[in-house]
Amino acid sequence: xxxxxxxxxxxxxxxxxxxxxxxxxxxxxxxxxxxxxxxxxxxxxxxxxxxxxxxxxxxxxxxxxxxxxxxxxxxxxxxxxxxxxxxxxxxxxxxxxxxxxxxxxxxxxxxxxxxxxxxxxxxxxxxxxxxxxxxxxxxxxxxxxxxxxxxxxxxxxxxxxxxxxxxxxxxxxxxxxxxxxxxxxxxxxxx
Numbered sequence: 291x292x293x294x295x296x297x298x299x300x301x302x303x304x305x306x307x308x309x310x311x312x313x314x315x316x317x318x319x320x321x322x323x324x325x326x327x328x329x330x331x332x333x334x335x336x337x338x339x340x341x342x343x344x345x346x347x348x349x350x351x352x353x354x355x356x357x358x359x360x361x362x363x364x365x366x367x368x369x370x371x372x373x374x375x376x377x378x379x380x381x382x383x384x385x386x387x388x389x390x391x392x393x394x395x396x397x398x399x400x401x402x403x404x405x406x407x408x409x410x411x412x413x414x415x416x417x418x419x420x421x422x423x424x425x426x427x428x429x430x431x432x433x434x435x436x437x438x439x440x441x442x443x444x445x446x447x448x449x450x451x452x453x454x455x456x457x458x459x460x461x462x463x464x465x466x467x468x469x470x471x472x473x474x475x476x477x478x479x480x481x
Contacts, residue, residue, distance in 0.1 A: 291402050293475035294435040295319055298394045300442025300467060304449040308381045309388070311446075311467065313372070317391040320364045321399070324355035339404070344481045345432060346425025350406050357408040358420070361396035365389040398438075402431050432479060439475045443468045 299314035316323070328334040334355060336348040354360060369389030376384050400407060403421035410417060424431045447464035454460035 291398055291431075291435055291478065292319070292322070293471055293478045294398055294402075294438040295322075295395050296471050296474055297435070297438030297440075297442030298391060298398070300446040300471060301438075302387060302391050304442075304445035306381060306384070306387050307449055307453060308379075309384060310380070313388060314391055315470075317368055317388050318395055320368065320392045321352070321355045321361055321395050324360075324364075325350075325352050328352070328355055342425075345428045345479050346402065347481060349404060352406070353408040353413040354411050356396065356399060356403075357411045357413070358396065359409065360411045361393055365393040368392045401434070435478060436475060439471045443471050 295318040296315060299311065299318040302314050303309060303311050325334055329336070329352075334350075334352040336350055339347055339349050342348075350356065366389060369385035369392075371385075372380070372388040373385030378384075396407075400420055401422050402424040404423045404425060405419040405421040407420040408417070409415075409420065413419070424434065446467050450460045450464050450467075451457070454463070
């Protein structure tokens with residue numbers, strides 16, 4: 291759901307144009323940015339689901355980077371960081387908006403993941419794993435992700451073309467974001 295997370299960044303940018311798109315794109319991927327080094331270290335991993343193929347065909351074991359409590363902490367830290375570093379330059383409540391964008395990753399993953407999301411980091415306490423399993427219905431999952439991508443592209447382009455003083459730059463920015471989001475969606479579909 292890489293593309294779906296990026297779609298959220300595009301939607302947020304349309305609503306809060308003063309926030310840098312780069313910050314929103316990174317915010318939407320924070321758990322995955324922690325997952326990468328943890329998976330390279332063998333602490334977290336992807337494993338194919340028996341009988342599943344293509345889109346959403348992996349079981350993700352990410353008890354640290356994708357745990358609910360970890361994501362609450364990531365969101366809080368990102369929000370505080372933005373509030374302190376931006377000091378109002380990105381508008382009122384920018385820290386809250388970035389924190390929400392970080393946490394949106396967990397919410398979207400909850401919808402699509404099979405029950406593989408821990409509540410506490412490291413699955414401490416052995417609580418039941420979470421995940422509503424939309425990836426079990428790949429077409430439905432692709433429709434949801436595609437809708438987020440399309441909304442992100444359309445809303446970002448609409449706001450950019452409407453508000454940017456330089457029409458050529460606005461078109462270039464919009465085309466670049468459209469390519470990033472659409473390309474990441476195609477990459478997600480190809481697995």
